[in-house]
Amino acid sequence: xxxxxxxxxxxxxxxxxxxxxxxxxxxxxxxxxxxxxxxxxxxxxxxxxxxxxxxxxxxxxxxxxxxxxxxxxxxxxxxxxxxxxxxxxxxxxxxxxxxxxxxxxxxxxxxxxxxxxxxxxxxxxxxxxxxxxxxxxxxxxxxxxxxxxxxxxxxxxxxxxxxxxxxxxxxxxxxxxxxxxxxxxxxxxxxxxxxxxxxxxxxxxxxxxxxxxxxxxxxxxxxxxxxxxxxxxxxxxxxxxxxxxxxxxxxxxxxxxxxxxxxxxxxxxxxxxxxxxxxxxxxxxxxxxxxxxxxxxxxxxxxxxxxxxxxxxxxxxxxxxxxxxxxxxxxxxxxxxxxxxxxxxxxxxxxxxxxxxxxxxxxxxxxxxxxxxxxxxxxxxxxxxxxxxxxxxxxxxxxxxxxxxxxxxxxxxx
Amino acid sequence: xxxxxxxxxxxxxxxxxxxxxxxxxxxxxxxxxxxxxxxxxxxxxxxxxxxxxxxxxxxxxxxxxxxxxxxxxxxxxxxxxxxxxxxxxxxxxxxxxxxxxxxxxxxxxxxxxxxxxxxxxxxxxxxxxxxxxxxxxxxxxxxxxxxxxxxxxxxxxxxxxxxxxxxxxxxxxxxxxxxxxxxxxxxxxxxxxxxxxxxxxxxxxxxxxxxxxxxxxxxxxxxxxxxxxxxxxxxxxxxxxxxxxxxxxxxxxxxxxxxxxxxxxxxxxxxxxxxxxxxxxxxxxxxxxxxxxxxxxxxxxxxxxxx
Numbered sequence: 001x002x003x004x005x006x007x008x009x010x011x012x013x014x015x016x017x018x019x020x021x022x023x024x025x026x027x028x029x030x031x032x033x034x035x036x037x038x039x040x041x042x043x044x045x046x047x048x049x050x051x052x053x054x055x056x057x058x059x060x061x062x063x064x065x066x067x068x069x070x071x072x073x074x075x076x077x078x079x080x081x082x083x084x085x086x087x088x089x090x091x092x093x094x095x096x097x098x099x100x101x102x103x104x105x106x107x108x109x110x111x112x113x114x115x116x117x118x119x120x121x122x123x124x125x126x127x128x129x130x131x132x133x134x135x136x137x138x139x140x141x142x143x144x145x146x147x148x149x150x151x152x153x154x155x156x157x158x159x160x161x162x163x164x165x166x167x168x169x170x171x172x173x174x175x176x177x178x179x180x181x182x183x184x185x186x187x188x189x190x191x192x193x194x195x196x197x198x199x200x201x202x203x204x205x206x207x208x209x210x211x212x213x214x215x216x217x218x219x220x221x222x223x224x225x226x227x228x229x230x231x232x233x234x235x236x237x238x239x240x241x242x243x244x245x246x247x248x249x250x251x252x253x254x255x256x257x258x259x260x261x262x263x264x265x266x267x268x269x270x271x272x273x274x275x276x277x278x279x280x281x282x283x284x285x286x287x288x289x290x291x292x293x294x295x296x297x298x299x300x301x302x303x304x305x306x307x308x309x310x311x312x313x314x315x316x317x318x319x320x321x322x323x324x325x326x327x328x329x330x331x332x333x334x335x336x337x338x339x340x341x342x343x344x345x346x347x348x349x350x351x352x353x354x355x356x357x358x359x360x361x362x363x364x365x366x367x368x369x370x371x372x373x374x375x376x377x378x379x380x381x382x383x384x385x386x387x388x389x390x391x392x393x394x395x396x397x398x399x400x401x402x403x404x405x406x407x408x409x410x411x412x413x414x
Numbered sequence: 415x416x417x418x419x420x421x422x423x424x425x426x427x428x429x430x431x432x433x434x435x436x437x438x439x440x441x442x443x444x445x446x447x448x449x450x451x452x453x454x455x456x457x458x459x460x461x462x463x464x465x466x467x468x469x470x471x472x473x474x475x476x477x478x479x480x481x482x483x484x485x486x487x488x489x490x491x492x493x494x495x496x497x498x499x500x501x502x503x504x505x506x507x508x509x510x511x512x513x514x515x516x517x518x519x520x521x522x523x524x525x526x527x528x529x530x531x532x533x534x535x536x537x538x539x540x541x542x543x544x545x546x547x548x549x550x551x552x553x554x555x556x557x558x559x560x561x562x563x564x565x566x567x568x569x570x571x572x573x574x575x576x577x578x579x580x581x582x583x584x585x586x587x588x589x590x591x592x593x594x595x596x597x598x599x600x601x602x603x604x605x606x607x608x609x610x611x612x613x614x615x616x617x618x619x620x621x622x623x624x625x626x627x628x629x630x631x632x633x634x635x636x637x638x639x640x641x642x643x644x645x646x647x648x649x650x651x652x653x654x655x656x657x658x659x660x661x662x663x664x665x666x667x668x669x670x671x672x673x674x675x676x677x678x679x680x681x682x683x684x685x686x687x688x689x690x691x692x693x694x695x696x697x698x699x700x701x702x703x704x705x706x707x708x709x710x711x712x713x714x715x716x717x718x719x720x721x
């Protein structure tokens with residue numbers, strides 16, 4: 001059964017390959033295609049199945065390691081880098097930060113030491129791993145394989161990964177414009193953002209502009225990474241409804257060489273920890289408007305990011321609805337200098353089982369100034385005023401972050 | 415959730431219907447840099463369509479990895495890159511997201527032209543980033559050199575011939591003719607330099623972008639305004655550059671258009687030197703050809719030397 005399936009897939013792939021490249025040479029006729037497929041099938045069958053093993057076959061000495069592992073140390077390119085983030089912070093009161101790498105108290109703090117590894121596995125797959133070390137231990141932030149050559153614009157990722165929900169969630173802290181994570185990401189998705197073990201299928205639509213459709217199926221459990229779903233209370237998997245599903249459409253519009261806009265729509269659907277088959281849905285939209293004059297000697301760029309989320313949770317005898325978002329502006333005004341401002345708002349509910357203290361709206365305003373000695377180091381000063389309505393006083397904060405990157409780090413996506 | 419799925423299905427169907435159909439069977443070539451695009455266009459002629467990822471005035475180290483470039487790569491039959499890690503900061507994620515096996519490193523449509531040139535500045539000892547943005551496999555800026563472009567022209571003809579065997583003869587004929595014209599332009603420039611006094615051949619560069627150009631024209635670089643590759647100039651280094659220019663009599667400063675100009679202009683004013691802005695690549699939008707381009711690059715420097 002499995003063989004039949006795999007050969008059906010192979011036949012489909014062969015047909016797709018033929019269709020996609022039809023303009024180069026006339027594609028194979030159905031007879032030729034059948035003959036090729038049969039030959040491939042014979043070649044890949046177990047040796048004994050098609051031809052008798054020669055009597056004089058030399059005894060094979062099993063190698064202790066596959067060849068690829070043996071040779072991995074002999075000059076193969078493996079992009080490997082360490083990124084260190086440390087911070088010194090002052091807060092007027094105990095901060096109520098929601099991000100797993102946010103500074104949490106006055107004093108020095110360790111935001112993380114990230115080990116990032118990327119490499120091609122073979123002509124078909126790429127490996128991406130991100131391991132974060134902290135004083136509390138090791139954490140596998142991401143470790144997945146990504147296909148490189150599926151037909152019809154399809155791509156699969158499998159493993160532990162950040163889901164492609166919204167704009168900031170699939171990115172790592174060293175690409176952010178601020179020292180801390182947006183409040184709404186920590187409150188709705190989790191302190192580490194939305195991530196899990198699972199499978200993702202994405203499709204690049206054959207349209208004149210960039211349209212990517214993404215769907216993934218991941219674990220719905222994890223306090224850090226699926227808190228609006230099963231969170232820390234893993235109820236186990238009984239059916240296909242017990243996974244967390246993420247759907248997203250990402251579109252890109254270039255306006256000339258200097259301006260561009262990315263627009264995303266995302267949704268997450270899965271069970272929540274209140275039991276009785278209760279479910280949570282989160283909807284989000286994100287806009288990223290970027291101005292970057294090509295050929296600017298100072299490499300000036302300006303970007304505006306808007307991201308909003310709306311969450312609906314079924315709880316016994318009720319349905320909880322809340323929302324939040326942020327708007328941020330980042331401006332690199334000189335080759336080595338960047339500044340930015342961010343405004344956030346997240347609503348609150350009475351009797352929220354996940355955040356019982358967060359009973360009302362919360363505003364937060366942040367501003368930052370960053371100096372880049374080179375592209376491998378950065379110093380960022382950030383000031384923050386946090387206004388949770390249920391607290392009497394605003395919480396003032398000042399943070400100074402130092403980031404150092406060494407080794408070969410893969411380039412980042414747009 | 416069901417409504418969202420319906421929406422997705424609608425987009426999928428619309429996408430399939432709107433899929434562009436290629437009317438004429440041309441080889442779709444994507445080149446990272448404008449000069450490589452010009453090579454593909456002049457070698458390929460009517461048999462190819464060419465798209466360029468970085469515009470001629472853009473710093474090739476820093477190109478925005480815009481998603482429309484993913485779309486270009488997803489539909490490409492061939493991808494021509496400069497190599498030597500010039501595009502390392504932006505190209506690899508675009509290739510990975512293109513879902514196109516042909517344009518992956520080692521794929522049948524992938525061509526890294528640096529494999530065909532005689533490399534300069536290859537470090538003989540281990541390097542690290544305290545030396546700035548050094549390229550561990552050699553200096554990647556060989557497209558300012560007519561001789562290197564000639565080698566690239568032949569490599570591109572081979573690539574196109576492999577991907578479109580029917581056109582192979584046409585590609586190699588066009589490549590041979592183009593290489594000959596480049597050669598002639600190259601020799602004319604060398605003859606002009608030879609006619610100038612030896613003392614005028616000392617030059618200063620902003621970034622270490624021109625070792626190949628200087629090898630071609632027989633010039634000597636006495637200083638770079640950047641203290642180390644990719645590290646912006648500081649006052650003490652710039653005053654050393656000024657002293658070197660005075661001591662050696664260098665009267666030409668060469669830089670690409672996307673680097674800041676004030677320091678170069680000030681140095682030029684203080685020493686009576688001429689600042690030459692070398693265009694980063696062939697400007698096909700203005701109808702410029704490869705031969706025009708190499709003549710312009712060499713001509714600008716030679717003109718400044720003769721003053």
